[in-house]
Amino acid sequence: MYNIALFGAGRIGQVVHSVNIDAVLIASATNTHADLIELAAKAGKAIFCEKPVHLDMTRVNQCLAVVDQEKVPLFIGFNRRYDPQFSLVEKRLRAGDIGKPESLIIISRDPAPPPVSYIKVSGGLFRDMMIHDFDMARFIMGENPVSVYASGSSIVDPEIGQANDIDTAFVVLRFPSGAMATISNSRRSGYGYDQRLEVHGQKGVLTAKNINENTVECWTDAGCTCSKPEFFFLQRYMQAYQAEWAHFVDVLKQKTTPAVSGIDGKLALYLADSALESLRTGKEVALTYNK
Amino acid sequence: MYNIALFGAGRIGQVVHSVNIDAVLIASATNTHADLIELAAKAGKAIFCEKPVHLDMTRVNQCLAVVDQEKVPLFIGFNRRYDPQFSLVEKRLRAGDIGKPESLIIISRDPAPPPVSYIKVSGGLFRDMMIHDFDMARFIMGENPVSVYASGSSIVDPEIGQANDIDTAFVVLRFPSGAMATISNSRRSGYGYDQRLEVHGQKGVLTAKNINENTVECWTDAGCTCSKPEFFFLQRYMQAYQAEWAHFVDVLKQKTTPAVSGIDGKLALYLADSALESLRTGKEVALTYNK
């Protein structure tokens, strides 16, 4: 991991200040994000930063204050909002296709756990993995939850437990409207990248199913088989990555403002931190937003 | 609601003692179950009783003590264990098709809420509706949970809230193995009876999907439509009712003993009562079985 502060004062600093550069895409290691955001913001550049802003809330607040002060657009890469499946669910829900939302079920499972070395610097399952689902819950429901409960296990890989993290988690969120959500995460599916959600409303349910590798089926005496879900995020969210970048280009062209901003990054982290507190205490954690 | 004590001493009492009768099927109102079970047990008859034994745990314990003493077979009608889909999932899980279970997701939604008059005598969502899912979780996972957390809302129908009940609930269970389960209930789906579950293991997932009304699809410019899930329990669980009765006949022929006994009825009620406690306190409730 290079020293971004030193390096930032050097070549990156020069590059960022170039008049030939309109925007900065930050896709480096998590612990460099906040520094680089501040650097780019002070240089007056538009910023596209992969989630999360930082793993520490105090540092996030500092960083976002700099962005506010410099008045540069900051887009946080919660790519799943740009997945054609999930964004269609959100659009149809808003259009009233199933009435007011009442229950949301998010299932999000990786094909296989990462190495424990990654787990140790990841910030833990809630901040590294479920943070996407916390953002998705806010995106779909259109309101901020008022409480969170979390339960977790290290049942997939005991080494993950020894590293003081969990690999399997169930979370329950409550919203001001009385609606609720559950999120189910696992570091291992065994069959590819499992990314589904269903939102139930007054008149029915909208579901986004997995994208499978192909449409070929084989029926024999052994049963009927079809292809598995796409292997992992690069395959599953290819269209989402393209769409979020297209959105950022629109931001650069001043056609729009960032649809996912620093505050969204901060609130997803707040949910993750609160989930961790719930996991430790066995109690619902009340959530407040009054600042 | 008739007085079973009085009536039991009269005609029902006579009938139950008839030598021409081998077994008693109890499908009357919930508050008559325990009395009738005791009556039949004392008459030495085999008993098939619809769930629950009783809504009050003390009364359940008394009643099961009588059954124990009289040494009659008692089958509790948790019909869903006999659904060909769910029982196949359990059988394949036990056979090792996906390895050891890690996560269970149960989705159980009624087509539309019952009248509030029914809600008031039902014992509430956990004891009336989710009790089936608590039993299913024990059946699938093959172990008793060590904790339960419950969250609920009356978002479907405000009158249900005024009757001091909920119509939507999310529950999280933890098992001794570290496995977890979530149960999602709603009194209203809007599209029929939604009865699904998926159990994730080391090597993959086993899913039981809804049974739809028919296999006809219509593809037009407006989209591709298929039929809805079967309307309600009479349609969805017709095969399950037949299969559980066939099992009871095997019990009568002394080929087997009841696969779902009074203790299963009692433990499902224990989970329901504990969920209610969690709902009220916002905390996980630890579960103990050492008696």
Next chain:
Amino acid sequence: MYNIALFGAGRIGQVVHSVNIDAVLIASATNTHADLIELAAKAGKAIFCEKPVHLDMTRVNQCLAVVDQEKVPLFIGFNRRYDPQFSLVEKRLRAGDIGKPESLIIISRDPAPPPVSYIKVSGGLFRDMMIHDFDMARFIMGENPVSVYASGSSIVDPEIGQANDIDTAFVVLRFPSGAMATISNSRRSGYGYDQRLEVHGQKGVLTAKNINENTVECWTDAGCTCSKPEFFFLQRYMQAYQAEWAHFVDVLKQKTTPAVSGIDGKLALYLADSALESLRTGKEVALTYNK
């Protein structure tokens, strides 16, 4: 094979004439159908006869003349018209859900070929197996075809070819409206009973898919599997058998007249015979109905 003429003059004859009998169900060997129909007709009984009336058209005509003369109701058991899937397709097509029909595709495949001994007395694939699909084509399209073309192979089992029959066939029908149909038959699927159809109209398509054995899916690294189609006709058409019998009971109660009559049996045989002629000549056979 017993001598129905002799036997008919004896015990069957007595039974059929009993005043305690309202109706006769004929499910005996094909070569006894016409004799038994005549016997029952002359006794003034309502008749439910499994298809076909007879394998020889001259004999069919004689037999139906007797039925006409005796004015008894005759229902021919083309059970598939009563399959809830196919009858729903027909009903929705008539209701205009996809506009006027243009193309019909029928896929009908048995799980495995019967013994060659059966093949030899069956009348051949067109009269024994595809006769159901000829009737289905008339039922769905609501008009009689004006030409038939047939092609066939004995590729599944060479012994079937040696018995002068085919085990695989493709047929094309043309209708007066300009609509067309294709029927695909095979004596062997390898995965159960494959019974599907799709009718394309001006505004879209209505499809009846297979009924599968259960709704359980298993997703693992090896792919996603679901259950196979129901094994054979007894499983697949159980509801159809019940529904056609319920219809016949309505006929007996004089609530309705037979929806599938002797003339339907005769026309299906006519299509089968004409398909055989086309198979032999390599030419379309023009069909006429002017009598």
Next chain:
Amino acid sequence: MYNIALFGAGRIGQVVHSVNIDAVLIASATNTHADLIELAAKAGKAIFCEKPVHLDMTRVNQCLAVVDQEKVPLFIGFNRRYDPQFSLVEKRLRAGDIGKPESLIIISRDPAPPPVSYIKVSGGLFRDMMIHDFDMARFIMGENPVSVYASGSSIVDPEIGQANDIDTAFVVLRFPSGAMATISNSRRSGYGYDQRLEVHGQKGVLTAKNINENTVECWTDAGCTCSKPEFFFLQRYMQAYQAEWAHFVDVLKQKTTPAVSGIDGKLALYLADSALESLRTGKEVALTYNK
């Protein structure tokens, strides 16, 4: 339509002979293909030409003779062979997943008919539309058919009939092995681009289903809806177009030779011409390849 001969002697001729050009992609109007192929062949360039080579067989033969003489690689753009679904079916069939093929069913339907002005110069449904399916049948079955039967109607649009073409067709092919195929075409589906096939073998069936627009389902009281098939060829075959071009680049790099050559283009046209003959005569047309 410009005069390619004149123009070819001028600017196109100059361009084609440029030493900076390795290959020529011909995607112009059908009646210019043969001239441009000859021009590029004589310039010694590798050629990627959209199907068909030409609508007239004599001209095709002349053109392919020039290509042979000049020894340049010629790839004919039967893009569907590069569709990931169909190529996977072919690969798995060759790998023996379902044993030897016995029956092939190809369903190919456009979303809506083209203008009649296009129909008039298209060469007709068999040469313009079904030619893709003829090539697909040869590709999947791995052998050349020995006979073809065709039936057709102009039921979708009477103007197409007035232009002496059909808009709906069923074709039956027979192969030397005894296997058979049916192809069903329509100029109008009403629900998008319907591109499916299923090949049945000794042990089961391999099916390639449509690619749908998205994975979102909506279940309400009105039924369960999912998205339609992709609208037309640009959406459905985007991956196929990329893959066939990648193959052609490999040809240019001399890693391989064209997997779809001029002879494939010629044979697909031969099947189309023979289908037209069958349509006119009502007879199977025998196919020969011995030259």
